[in-house]
Amino acid sequence: MSRIFHEVPAFAPDYSGVASVLHDMGGMIVFCDVGGCYGNYAAFDEPRLGLAKRIFSIAFRESHLVMGIDHMAKEKIVESYKRVGGGFIALLGTPTATIIGTDFKGLAAEIEKETGVPVIYVETSGLDSYEKGQEKTYFALSDLAKYVAASCGDVHVIGATPLDSWDYGQKAEMVELLKRCGAKYPVIWGDADTMEALGSLEKAKLNIAVSVSGVKLAKSLKEQYGTPYRIGFPMGKEALSQWEKELREILSEKSDTEADTYQSIERNSGEGLDIRILIVGEQIASNMLRDMLCVEFGCEKVDVASFFEMDPSLAQREDFHADTESEYVERLAGRKKYDVIIGDRFLTRAVPYQTKVIQIPCIAISGLVFMRQSPVLFGEKGTLYFQKKIEEVLADKKEEKTCV
Amino acid sequence: MLKLAVYGKGGIGKSTTTSNLAAAFAVLGKKVIQIGCDPKADSTMNLLNGEYVQPVMRYLQEHGEEPDSVEAISRKGFGGILCIETGGPTPGMGCAGRGIITTFHILEELELFENYQPDVVLYDVLGDVVCGGFAAPIREGYAEKVLIVTSGEKMALYAANNINEAVKNFESRGYASVKGIILNRRNVENEREIVEDFAKKRGLQIVADIPRSSEIHRYEQQGVTVVEGDRELLISRKYLELADNLLNQEEIK
Numbered sequence: 001m002s003r004i005f006h007e008v009p010a011f012a013p014d015y016s017g018v019a020s021v022l023h024d025m026g027g028m029i030v031f032c033d034v035g036g037c038y039g040n041y042a043a044f045d046e047p048r049l050g051l052a053k054r055i056f057s058i059a060f061r062e063s064h065l066v067m068g069i070d071h072m073a074k075e076k077i078v079e080s081y082k083r084v085g086g087g088f089i090a091l092l093g094t095p096t097a098t099i100i101g102t103d104f105k106g107l108a109a110e111i112e113k114e115t116g117v118p119v120i121y122v123e124t125s126g127l128d129s130y131e132k133g134q135e136k137t138y139f140a141l142s143d144l145a146k147y148v149a150a151s152c153g154d155v156h157v158i159g160a161t162p163l164d165s166w167d168y169g170q171k172a173e174m175v176e177l178l179k180r181c182g183a184k185y186p187v188i189w190g191d192a193d194t195m196e197a198l199g200s201l202e203k204a205k206l207n208i209a210v211s212v213s214g215v216k217l218a219k220s221l222k223e224q225y226g227t228p229y230r231i232g233f234p235m236g237k238e239a240l241s242q243w244e245k246e247l248r249e250i251l252s253e254k255s256d257t258e259a260d261t262y263q264s265i266e267r268n269s270g271e272g273l274d275i276r277i278l279i280v281g282e283q284i285a286s287n288m289l290r291d292m293l294c295v296e297f298g299c300e301k302v303d304v305a306s307f308f309e310m311d312p313s314l315a316q317r318e319d320f321h322a323d324t325e326s327e328y329v330e331r332l333a334g335r336k337k338y339d340v341i342i343g344d345r346f347l348t349r350a351v352p353y354q355t356k357v358i359q360i361p362c363i364a365i366s367g368l369v370f371m372r373q374s375p376v377l378f379g380e381k382g383t384l385y386f387q388k389k390i391e392e393v394l395a396d397k398k399e400e401k402t403c404v
Numbered sequence: 405m406l407k408l409a410v411y412g413k414g415g416i417g418k419s420t421t422t423s424n425l426a427a428a429f430a431v432l433g434k435k436v437i438q439i440g441c442d443p444k445a446d447s448t449m450n451l452l453n454g455e456y457v458q459p460v461m462r463y464l465q466e467h468g469e470e471p472d473s474v475e476a477i478s479r480k481g482f483g484g485i486l487c488i489e490t491g492g493p494t495p496g497m498g499c500a501g502r503g504i505i506t507t508f509h510i511l512e513e514l515e516l517f518e519n520y521q522p523d524v525v526l527y528d529v530l531g532d533v534v535c536g537g538f539a540a541p542i543r544e545g546y547a548e549k550v551l552i553v554t555s556g557e558k559m560a561l562y563a564a565n566n567i568n569e570a571v572k573n574f575e576s577r578g579y580a581s582v583k584g585i586i587l588n589r590r591n592v593e594n595e596r597e598i599v600e601d602f603a604k605k606r607g608l609q610i611v612a613d614i615p616r617s618s619e620i621h622r623y624e625q626q627g628v629t630v631v632e633g634d635r636e637l638l639i640s641r642k643y644l645e646l647a648d649n650l651l652n653q654e655e656i657k
Contacts (some may be wrong), residue, residue: 068536101505101536103543106577 005325007350011307012163012364013037014124014133015092016045017213019055020161021137021190027088027120028054030077032069032102035059037094037126044367045130047162054084065100070107074114081115087195090120098125118144130163130364131282131308134213138189142217145198152185153200155251156207159214160188163364164282166210170378174210174233177240177379181247189214206230206250212283215311231314232284235382236292272300275393276336280305280328280343281362285377287314289342292382297390303338305331307347308364325350340393345370356396358389405517406654409527409541409580412553413563417588419447420620420629421553422528424640426451427631428647430483434523437516438485439507441541442530443492443500451481454627459491460507474514482632486520500530501537508540524651532563533570542571542580549583551611554602556587556595561602568606584611586646591616612646615639 012020015031019041022029031038038057042049049055058076060069081089091108108121122136138158155178160166171188178186183205187197201221207229209218218229228250234243277299279286286304293299303318305328310321322328332338333352341348341355344362351357360377361370375385410422419440426438440447445459457479463471471477478488488511492503517525527541541547550571554564564585571582587599587610596613603610615638623633630640 099499099502101501101540103536103539103574103577105544106574106579109577 008307008325008328008346009365009367012045012130012367013040013126014128014130014136015094015126016041016364017130017133017135017161017163018090018092018122018124018137020046020130020163021134021141022090022120023048023055023161024190024192025088025194026054026086026192027090027195028077028081028084028086029056029090029092030073030080031055031057031092031094032060032073032097032104033057033092033094034061034096037092045163045363047167047363047368047371054086056080060097065096068100069097069102073102073107074110077111078114081117086117088118088120089115090122092122093124093126095126098127118147120144129308131211131213134159134161134163134211135216135309138214138217139220141189141194141198142201142221144195145201148195148199150203151196151199153187153197154205155183155186156197156201156204157186157188157210158207158217159209159211159284161190161211164211164213165285165360165362165374167374170376173378177234177243178247178251181244182251183247201225201227206247208233210284212306212309212311212314215284215314232288234379235285235288235377236296236386237380237383238295239288239292239382240379272298273390273394275299275301275339275397277302277340277342278305278332278338279303280307280341280347281360282306282308282364283310283314289377289382289386290316292386293390296383297386299390339397356393358393405522405525406549406650407525407527407545407547408549408551408583408650409529409547410551410553410586411529411533411567412531412586412588413560414531416553416555416560416563417614418530418553419528420450420624421551421586421588421614421643422526423448423450424629424631424643425647426485426524426526427482427629428640428643429524429526429651430485431631431635431644432647432651434651435521436483436485436524436526437520437522438487438526438528439511439541440487440489440528441504441507441538442490442528443495443503444530445489445491447489447528448479448481448485448487450624450627450629451485451487451632452479452627453481455479457487457489459489460510461491461493461503464506464510470510470513474511474516474520477510482628486522499537501535501540504529504537504540508546532566539570539574542574543577544579547580550580551583551586552608553586553588554599555590556592556598557590560590561599564602565606568608582608583650584609586610586612586614588614589616611649612642614642 035057064072104121108119112119120140122140124133175186202225204227207218209215209231210233221227234240283306290302293302305320329352342358344365345359346366348357361374410418412418426436429436460477463477478486481487490504490507492500533539552564552567554560585603617639619630623630
């Protein structure tokens, strides 16, 4: 019974993670499902739908499940590709197709042979959450790099999708920052030019993993090509200033600076704020937020929790991963009460006590329901947003003391 | 690494053949893994003195999470053979084919072959290639060769034909091919001729002719294979000869 979620909804599944990475890349994306998986992705997990014309469900029926979907899938996909085209075809596995043991790898090879375009199959089953699908997709794309002609691209940004709370505006700000600091051809993976830019992966100057789904690949590329990497992105004005300084050094023509992997910004000395904060969400964005709260607002106790994958090397001592809602609730109940919990509304409502909540919607958790309420936290905007929020927290705390 | 999947009609003697073959490979000094792909989970019991190994699917059910080591889901039997059983649902429930796929993914994640470095891997697969799950052993490089066990009986040959067709269906995907037929005799009249004719029509060869023997039953009662029980018996020598031939052909290749 411990796996039942009462307050927290089902998270965006792995196949949605794959589609969110590939959405803008100009390929044909095929959900190998009856229709519900595609429906879930379209209705809850993807704010950009409508921009892409080549995403659809293969819509198999019960008889196909009994007889095997291989033949009909191949026929439909090849036929559809003739009509809509695209730079590649992606096959997305879903629970039903996986349970009946569909041989996706073999199917992908046959479709590739017949159409002559690369077919990407990322092993998804709907049984994992979105970041696992994304992680596999990034590796699948990097595997394609060896078939792509050498191209421009000096900084590769991996992990920026709407499911990680990256919209077009934030991606543009990242590109602008990188160019300002000396990058000539920054590439955000998932953008339209990604396929072509894969040809520059081997000789890139820097890779940046901006969400947890990009971390393993960034580390692997360091091993394969020796490319330095950074993890994170600037949240808050102090972080922006530090990122600018470091990026300029790393990207300058004469630089022999090795990018560090992940380094928290130094805290300002002085009296800290006596408030206990828990951030619940994707690990990298949460870490960036923690840095900002500590450095700019003097918060002394900020922990991070996540239902999604967490890299232990990027976690602090009190951070925790929860597999289930009950584990999450037990962890919270077993600790001294947090004064503030920051995260998606569905996660904050599962908190087993009354406390101050700062809501930051996450599409992977609450879908598109609260999307419009998402604050922009990149660079100085993060400082501005939290300035107000922290003032509110302090005012509440003062009021509480007065009442007592 | 020699990777073989053994298929055949239910009750034709696949587990007996597979575990005797595994024992023969071990006698020849090879490091062997046998993976039973059957919900009954009894493929390896004659390598384990009649005892069972906890099936992978049972482990999953009991622990609620995947095993973190191969040791948790395997036992070493005769000749150091590493015995693993996929297991599966109780009859009438769930999906046995899915159990095979799930087990294979777990073994892959545990990097079984990379860490254990076996010389020979044998998959003992329940019955016919009835669905995607039962085809898993012959896909994606798990097994490279298929051995079909049959007698001269009509139903056994019917199943053998289905298995051969299933393997052919995957030919374009570059998966396993049929290595040959193991004739497991049931004392049918003109049995050799019947099976030879069947094989010839499909371009297959008979790689072993195993005589019907009461010794099999006798040693199974003791929880061992005939190869372990008495390797000088005619039937034991047949298994040893087959193992030796398969290894030689692998080396020549």
